Amino acid sequence: MNTAKSTSTSMRTSYKLTKTGSEQFEDLTLYRSIVGALQYATITRPDLAFRVNKVCQFMSKPLHQHWSALKRILRYQRGSSTLGACIFLGPNIVTWWSKKQQTISRSSIEAEYRSLALATQEVIWIESLFS
Known part of the structure; x- marks a missing residue:
């Protein structure tokens, strides 16, 4: 396959x-x-x-x-296979994204780790935007 x-x-x-x-x-x-x-x-x-x-x-x-x-x-x-995240500020959505994985993950943990890393990057960007 x-x-x-x-x-x-x-x-x-x-x-x-x-x-x-x-x-x-x-x-x-x-x-x-x-x-x-x-x-x-x-x-x-x-x-x-x-x-x-x-x-x-x-x-x-x-x-x-x-x-x-x-x-x-x-x-x-x-x-x-897609990655995605939604970033909320209180009950309001601030940003969201989803994208197709460019590589195939060997486990769901690996896919979740990649998604978490991209979401963290997005949160850091939003934090810098507010400050």
């Missing part, structure tokens, strides 16, 4: 996953481990929750169409 192209959507809206329609996927362990990892990712990526839930419904007997849907979710996740 390292060389796979990213996609802008995680699942086609017209695509319906069913229990029949294609051959059974052979590597159950691979399918289940990727789905499990994606379930963990939904904690920090709520936009993936619905799609991951759909592929979870077929963990007992996945088909090739479910594997294709799972790969599409991975391609979407690869191309949509």
